[in-house]
Amino acid sequence: GAGVSQSPRYKVTKRGQDVALRCDPISGHVSLYWYRQALGQGPEFLTYFNYEAQQDKSGLPNDRFSAERPEGSISTLTIQRTEQRDSAMYRCASSLDRGLGYPNTEAFFGQGTRLTVV
Amino acid sequence: TQLLEQSPQFLSIQEGENLTVYCNSSSVFSSLQWYRQEPGEGPVLLVTVVTGGEVKKLKRLTFQFGDARKDSSLHITAAQPGDTGLYLCAGPGGSNYKLTFGKGTLLTVNP
Numbered sequence A: 001g002a003g004v005s006q007s008p009r010y011k012v013t014k015r016g017q018d019v020a021l022r023c024d025p026i027s028g029h030v031s032l033y034w035y036r037q038a039l040g041q042g043p044e045f046l047t048y049f050n051y052e053a054q055q056d057k058s059g060l061p062n063d064r065f066s067a068e069r070p071e072g073s074i075s076t077l078t079i080q081r082t083e084q085r086d087s088a089m090y091r092c093a094s095s096l097d098r099g100l101g102y103p104n105t106e107a108f109f110g111q112g113t114r115l116t117v118v
Numbered sequence B: 001t002q003l004l005e006q007s008p009q010f011l012s013i014q015e016g017e018n019l020t021v022y023c024n025s026s027s028v029f030s031s032l033q034w035y036r037q038e039p040g041e042g043p044v045l046l047v048t049v050v051t052g053g054e055v056k057k058l059k060r061l062t063f064q065f066g067d068a069r070k071d072s073s074l075h076i077t078a079a080q081p082g083d084t085g086l087y088l089c090a091g092p093g094g095s096n097y098k099l100t101f102g103k104g105t106l107l108t109v110n111p
Helices: none
Strands: A005-007 A010-013 A019-024 A031-037 A044-050 A053-056 A065-068 A075-079 A088-095 A113-117 B005-007 B010-014 B019-024 B032-037 B044-049 B055-058 B061-065 B071-076 B085-092 B099-101 B105-110
Touching: A005 A088, A010 A019, A019 A088, A019 A113, A031 A075, A044 A065, A044 A075, A044 B099, A075 A088, B005 B085, B010 B019, B019 B105, B032 B071, B044 B055, B044 B061, B071 B085
Parallel strands: A010 A113, B010 B105
Antiparallel strands: A005 A019, A019 A075, A031 A044, A031 A088, A044 A053, A065 A075, A088 A113, B005 B019, B019 B071, B032 B044, B032 B085, B055 B061, B061 B071, B085 B099, B085 B105
């Protein structure tokens, strides 16, 4: 696709329910990231995939959060037993062929999923 | 974890004014990036600075990387309402794949 696509754009769920957030990266992009962003703040790293391998999940807040990218393309971030503190904008980003820490590697961000837990 | 502190957190100015926002760290970064995020959108890369003392210009925006590669600044000349947004600096977060962001400077340019 033309850009990183995330769905749904908005999700309202009741506390205790499970939610699955989807990210469709730019075609051919090897690296995929999940970030969480509070309003007016910078994105906070959650997890990173290189192809289908989850290389780093150190930013996931607790074991209710998990992510997968089984075929090295689309990724799903799942939050089990949601809590109100999980409410945030969840952003996915992808980059072409290497990690974002390399100079001149550009991260392409999706529009995000706004999750509200009530 | 390498931290990036941005200042000011909020900035509201009139169209035509000049401004500078800052990104500082106690750690040395191999590179720093600046992103702009408009309301409802994801961050979009503006520039990457790599060499200490480097200056890059993008139309009315001037980016500078400190000599010691611990800080960076973004200067906007003759700001326009279209410059309104959240300006984020980001750098490698202790590895070659993790990008750590500052909290950002929220800029509002009033007509």
